[in-house]
Amino acid sequence: MAFVASKGPSRRLHGVRRVWAGLSAGDRIVVLLFALIVSVAIAGPWLAPHPTMTADPAQRLLPPSLEHWLGTDDNGIDVFSRLLAAPRTDVTIALVATLLSVLVGAPLGVLAGLFESHPRRVLSLTGEGMLRLLDVLQAFPVFILAMVLVAIRGPGTENVILAVAFVNFPVFLRLVRSELLSLRQRPFAEAARAIGRSDLAAAFVHLLPNALPTVVVQLSVTVGFAVLLTAGLSFVGAGIRPPTPELGAMIAGGAKFMALGQWWVSLFPGLALGAIVFVCGLFGEVIGRALEPGASSAPRRRRAPPLAAAAAATNAPAADPQALLAVDRLSLIGDDPEAPLLETMSLSLRPGERLGIVGVAGAGKSLLLRTVLALPPPGTTVRGRVRFEGRDLETLPAAELRRLRGATLAAILPNAKAQLNPLVRIGDFMAAQIRAHVRCSEAEARRRAAKMLVAVGLTDPERRLDAYPHELSGGMAQRVCIAIALLHRPRLLVADEPTAGLDVTVQRQVLDLMLKLSKEQNVAQIVATRDLGIVAHYCDTVAVLEGGRLVEMGPVAAVLTAPSSAVTHRLIAASRGETA
Amino acid sequence: MTFAPLVQVAHLSKRFRLDRHHYVGAVNDISFTIGKGETLGLVGESGSGKTTVGRCLLRLIEPSAGSITFAGADLTGASAAELRALRPRLQLVFQDPLASLNPRRTIGQTVAEPLRLHTRQSAAACRAAAAEMLREVGLDASRFDRYPIELTASEQQRVGIARALVTRPDLVVLDEPTSTLDPIMRAEILDVLERMQAALGVSYLFISHDLTAVERLSHRIAVMYLGRLVEIGSTRALMRQQDHPYTRALLSAVLDADPTKPIPPHVVEGEIPSAVNPRDECPFVGRCPIHIPVCRDAMPGMADMGGAHFAACVRAPELVRGAL
Amino acid sequence: MRSLIYIGRRLLLLVPQLLLISIATFVLIRALPGDPARLELGPLAPQEGVDQLRRQLRLDQPLPQQYLAYVERLAQGNLGRSWVGSTEVSADLAVRLPATLELIIGGMLLVAVVLVPLAMVSAMPGGGIAGQLARKVSFGYGLLAGALPDFWLGLVLIFVFFSLLGWAPGPEGRLGILDVSPDHVTGMYTVDALIAGDLATFWSALAHLALPCITLAFVYGAPVFKMVRSSLESALKADYTLYARAVGLRPTTVLRYAMRNAAPPSIVMAGVVSGYLLGGAVLIETVFNLNGLGQYAVQAVTTADYAPIQAFVLISAVFTMLVYLLVDLAYFALDPRVSRGATR
Ligand SMILES: Nc1ncnc2c1ncn2[C@@H]1O[C@H](COP(=O)(O)OP(=O)(O)OP(=O)(O)O)[C@@H](O)[C@H]1O
Numbered sequence A: 001m002a003f004v005a006s007k008g009p010s011r012r013l014h015g016v017r018r019v020w021a022g023l024s025a026g027d028r029i030v031v032l033l034f035a036l037i038v039s040v041a042i043a044g045p046w047l048a049p050h051p052t053m054t055a056d057p058a059q060r061l062l063p064p065s066l067e068h069w070l071g072t073d074d075n076g077i078d079v080f081s082r083l084l085a086a087p088r089t090d091v092t093i094a095l096v097a098t099l100l101s102v103l104v105g106a107p108l109g110v111l112a113g114l115f116e117s118h119p120r121r122v123l124s125l126t127g128e129g130m131l132r133l134l135d136v137l138q139a140f141p142v143f144i145l146a147m148v149l150v151a152i153r154g155p156g157t158e159n160v161i162l163a164v165a166f167v168n169f170p171v172f173l174r175l176v177r178s179e180l181l182s183l184r185q186r187p188f189a190e191a192a193r194a195i196g197r198s199d200l201a202a203a204f205v206h207l208l209p210n211a212l213p214t215v216v217v218q219l220s221v222t223v224g225f226a227v228l229l230t231a232g233l234s235f236v237g238a239g240i241r242p243p244t245p246e247l248g249a250m251i252a253g254g255a256k257f258m259a260l261g262q263w264w265v266s267l268f269p270g271l272a273l274g275a276i277v278f279v280c281g282l283f284g285e286v287i288g289r290a291l292e293p294g295a296s297s298a299p300r301r302r303r304a305p306p307l308a309a310a311a312a313a314t315n316a317p318a319a320d321p322q323a324l325l326a327v328d329r330l331s332l333i334g335d336d337p338e339a340p341l342l343e344t345m346s347l348s349l350r351p352g353e354r355l356g357i358v359g360v361a362g363a364g365k366s367l368l369l370r371t372v373l374a375l376p377p378p379g380t381t382v383r384g385r386v387r388f389e390g391r392d393l394e395t396l397p398a399a400e401l402r403r404l405r406g407a408t409l410a411a412i413l414p415n416a417k418a419q420l421n422p423l424v425r426i427g428d429f430m431a432a433q434i435r436a437h438v439r440c441s442e443a444e445a446r447r448r449a450a451k452m453l454v455a456v457g458l459t460d461p462e463r464r465l466d467a468y469p470h471e472l473s474g475g476m477a478q479r480v481c482i483a484i485a486l487l488h489r490p491r492l493l494v495a496d497e498p499t500a501g502l503d504v505t506v507q508r509q510v511l512d513l514m515l516k517l518s519k520e521q522n523v524a525q526i527v528a529t530r531d532l533g534i535v536a537h538y539c540d541t542v543a544v545l546e547g548g549r550l551v552e553m554g555p556v557a558a559v560l561t562a563p564s565s566a567v568t569h570r571l572i573a574a575s576r577g578e579t580a
Numbered sequence B: 001m002t003f004a005p006l007v008q009v010a011h012l013s014k015r016f017r018l019d020r021h022h023y024v025g026a027v028n029d030i031s032f033t034i035g036k037g038e039t040l041g042l043v044g045e046s047g048s049g050k051t052t053v054g055r056c057l058l059r060l061i062e063p064s065a066g067s068i069t070f071a072g073a074d075l076t077g078a079s080a081a082e083l084r085a086l087r088p089r090l091q092l093v094f095q096d097p098l099a100s101l102n103p104r105r106t107i108g109q110t111v112a113e114p115l116r117l118h119t120r121q122s123a124a125a126c127r128a129a130a131a132e133m134l135r136e137v138g139l140d141a142s143r144f145d146r147y148p149i150e151l152t153a154s155e156q157q158r159v160g161i162a163r164a165l166v167t168r169p170d171l172v173v174l175d176e177p178t179s180t181l182d183p184i185m186r187a188e189i190l191d192v193l194e195r196m197q198a199a200l201g202v203s204y205l206f207i208s209h210d211l212t213a214v215e216r217l218s219h220r221i222a223v224m225y226l227g228r229l230v231e232i233g234s235t236r237a238l239m240r241q242q243d244h245p246y247t248r249a250l251l252s253a254v255l256d257a258d259p260t261k262p263i264p265p266h267v268v269e270g271e272i273p274s275a276v277n278p279r280d281e282c283p284f285v286g287r288c289p290i291h292i293p294v295c296r297d298a299m300p301g302m303a304d305m306g307g308a309h310f311a312a313c314v315r316a317p318e319l320v321r322g323a324l
Numbered sequence C: 001m002r003s004l005i006y007i008g009r010r011l012l013l014l015v016p017q018l019l020l021i022s023i024a025t026f027v028l029i030r031a032l033p034g035d036p037a038r039l040e041l042g043p044l045a046p047q048e049g050v051d052q053l054r055r056q057l058r059l060d061q062p063l064p065q066q067y068l069a070y071v072e073r074l075a076q077g078n079l080g081r082s083w084v085g086s087t088e089v090s091a092d093l094a095v096r097l098p099a100t101l102e103l104i105i106g107g108m109l110l111v112a113v114v115l116v117p118l119a120m121v122s123a124m125p126g127g128g129i130a131g132q133l134a135r136k137v138s139f140g141y142g143l144l145a146g147a148l149p150d151f152w153l154g155l156v157l158i159f160v161f162f163s164l165l166g167w168a169p170g171p172e173g174r175l176g177i178l179d180v181s182p183d184h185v186t187g188m189y190t191v192d193a194l195i196a197g198d199l200a201t202f203w204s205a206l207a208h209l210a211l212p213c214i215t216l217a218f219v220y221g222a223p224v225f226k227m228v229r230s231s232l233e234s235a236l237k238a239d240y241t242l243y244a245r246a247v248g249l250r251p252t253t254v255l256r257y258a259m260r261n262a263a264p265p266s267i268v269m270a271g272v273v274s275g276y277l278l279g280g281a282v283l284i285e286t287v288f289n290l291n292g293l294g295q296y297a298v299q300a301v302t303t304a305d306y307a308p309i310q311a312f313v314l315i316s317a318v319f320t321m322l323v324y325l326l327v328d329l330a331y332f333a334l335d336p337r338v339s340r341g342a343t344r
């Protein structure tokens, strides 16, 4: 099998240094703490200031002092010294056991994953059988299983290792299997087959490396868990026995003194245990993050160059007395105050006017609409003003704002099927929406909901009310959203990509419906879309956004036939499938 | 323009079993050809079976029935080893560019991989060839060691195209290569595809629901509805005159960005029905504004409308005459 | 109809599962070197007794026969004898099971009334000072809970609340030394004391349960806590929540709907954790001297008393299987996408 261009050792070293450079201060602390634990596990016994295994009855149960920093135990052994010596036992057992369980579990996981979906029946049954066996194995609680295994095989380091490894290998088997199965669904797995890799080769070359971060995170969690398990076994006397220094046994040795007030014998080993487990867990997360490819350098948002047209458009007068909606020098500021997500935008809308908002992906269309709805994404700050029916949305009390939304200020968000809560019936949702705005009985609300469903062209409204969103098609879900938007005779309808994800023959039906209702009820609309065709035929005015700025705005006929900005030019050419 | 045949698909069907009594008729009895250096556009709405046709063509999924001949060889009967030998000549470009690239491999590794698998060239030679191909699709050498996530969507899709073209294939299936891109990126990618076809003489099966893109790139267009082929013809003929009511509906749904052009009247109501256990009838009958009782009797055959233009509608001749 | 079929199928699955569990426990003990009858009766038992048990267990016959004998014995409710205590294992279990149940139920109640609400509050944005405090507490708890060993935590609680503060009783068992256990009804002292109307005993039993239950809840509630918090957080960030707010639903309704989405994964996690609780009870009972199943098992392990070990392993596996059954059924009931299949 041909492996593609593996990196040389010199590059890898470079990689380690680069990873360190990419870590945050907190992550570096975690790495250093982990290194500390490893060094204590290696060198601890030699660093101990006092003997760690010889009893000295004269020194029994001394509290912490300058001589014995952490006191002595009931055998008169220095707790601090034993504490330095003990992690070697626990950490070694945990590491070896975890390694064993991943060495057994991971390849079995690959096999189970490959077998399960294999067309050969023998293999698929084998894969299935493996999993069912595992189910039964995992029905035995981990601690009990480990305890009984040690009881059967007798105490001793190897037996504890075997028991800990045995109870943990199913974790890796399942993890690798499920990672593999989900990675196989990803298009790059199919791409590997399309260029002629066999299933097995694709699994090892393309899939397994992508499962690595998850496995590494689990590995460190399991090491921590294995340390706890080892200590627990020793605590009940089914693991490592004294005099070998071991944390669980140390805690057990001090247990009866805890109730008597001699706390130091048990307290410190427990703290050490907690610290080891804690650091292991964090270390895994750090490594998992560092293993993500290109994690440090995702592409930056591109800012539009300053444009003369932008200045002109943003300074458009906002003081239109008839305006239904007036957006005045609106900015939205995210993480980087130097690069606002939306920059000093001004626009206004008269009653019944239909405004289209266009721009390439990431131009800020959705952000603008969310800000108009006074629902900016968390972590962002709004500057400037949005006035709706003369009221400043920013300063409106939350309760009044809520009463406005969904009533006179209606919204349609992209991909209707994702907008409707999968666990709430359409009828319940609509009734709750109605009753959140007008006083009426549940039955009355449902009647109104049903009427509105008919008005947007859905047949059999009763059945639709009883349905869950997954039982509707995309087109039906979109109609439901339109029905919800129109329940309370809105004056402004804010629609973000109202036809995205719909079949093309259904798109026209939805657009025509929105147009008809908007004309009948004199509803103003703001429609954000990537499709200039929609704007050309369903809007009166159009605003073009680029990089969070308003670069052009005007009547549709004027802007689309004689665009003044480069983006608009390019968008128009692109709508014909051409590059400008 | 006429093309020497490269691929012949005859009576291709694919059924996905759901349970003992139910199956999805994803593709039903479809026949078409693709010539050398030709682009066949395959249009249809979501779930019409376009992707399934493309995957069957590459034998990434096994067809249930029918035959596929590729460059004179029977693809349907090819063994796994024979198939692997054919892989460099049959390639695929995916819909979602980022997802189709292994996130842990650099762009260079990804594009060089097919060469390493299928040629005996040295690693250095493969890298050089990959770099050359990346340049041709418009990516500069500085991108070679980048990871997919570090590129823009348009650049990612160029990488996907470079990977498909690096082995100089005869046929590339393009499965909605532009549908996740914004309009400007879409136009860029169409440019690249067009240029590469001119340079390499490769054939494309261009799958898309975007009629504008299909019109621009394709020599001929095939229209699918609910797993059936309903119309096929040269791009020019089909754009001028649609002989199947569904194709008319599809075209009427396209809105031109020019506000001065009138919008076509919009002809169909309702939505696409389920593809589970399809009946032997015209698939469009439930939504067709001109359906008549015979439409339910059997799936209409492909009628020759002249000029290598075919449509599967019992009323196509009347439609053409303008009698409807 | 669909639901009935699902429930029926799921129940049927229990049969092979139980079968495999019984085989596994059977094999576990047979894997030991030595004579199973001798192991069960202990090193001190007379040879006649051992021979009699050998016949009963059909040890002279092939393994499948022995397995059948084992299942037959199980079916009669005979779990063998403990040679250390010279008692019927089934009788021992009947005495000790209520203590363990009391601990587990108490722990889960604490999780439900303390940890779950805390997790929910900390998942919600805003909430002023109280919300911030809840988030801080929950952050700290989330960090600590997975790392601290349960048996050590129990000891620390004893030291603080018994030795230092004197607020709680020491690790003396389920009741004080002078308390008399209430009349046996359920075997759970708190319940039995209430039934008997004996408030003093009730309080004593409750006080003795407090620290063990807190320990159990603190350690084993952590995964549930984290799941509730993260699933509610993501439900509140989901598109459908934004939409619910955008159309002006009341904040309480928005929250209620989001909670529906957080429920299924949380319940699955609670089920998985419940499966582990018997294992957790082992250590906690030992620390607090509660004389439940877990402590019984530990004693059996340290004295190589195999009949109780085998019985305990069997019971804990069956318990887990039943919990998983309940989880599956709950999930089925809660998520219409499972119960009402995707149709289009
Ligand atoms: N593995 C599968 N199992 C069952 N049904 C499937 C499977 N793959 C596809 N289908 C079904 O086959 C039909 C055709 O699907 P296909 O993906 O080929 O359509 P498409 O035209 O490519 O649609 P889109 O535009 O959404 O990509 C659909 O009804 C789909 O649900």
Ligand code: SF4
Pocket: B244, B245, B246, B282, B283, B284, B285, B286, B288, B289, B290, B291, B292, B295, B300, B312, B313, B314, B315, B316
């Ligand atoms: S065959 Fe009938 S139903 Fe089908 S498209 Fe033609 S007229 Fe319409």
Ligand SMILES: [Mg+2]
Pocket: B050, B051, B052, B175, B176
């Ligand atoms: Mg597709």
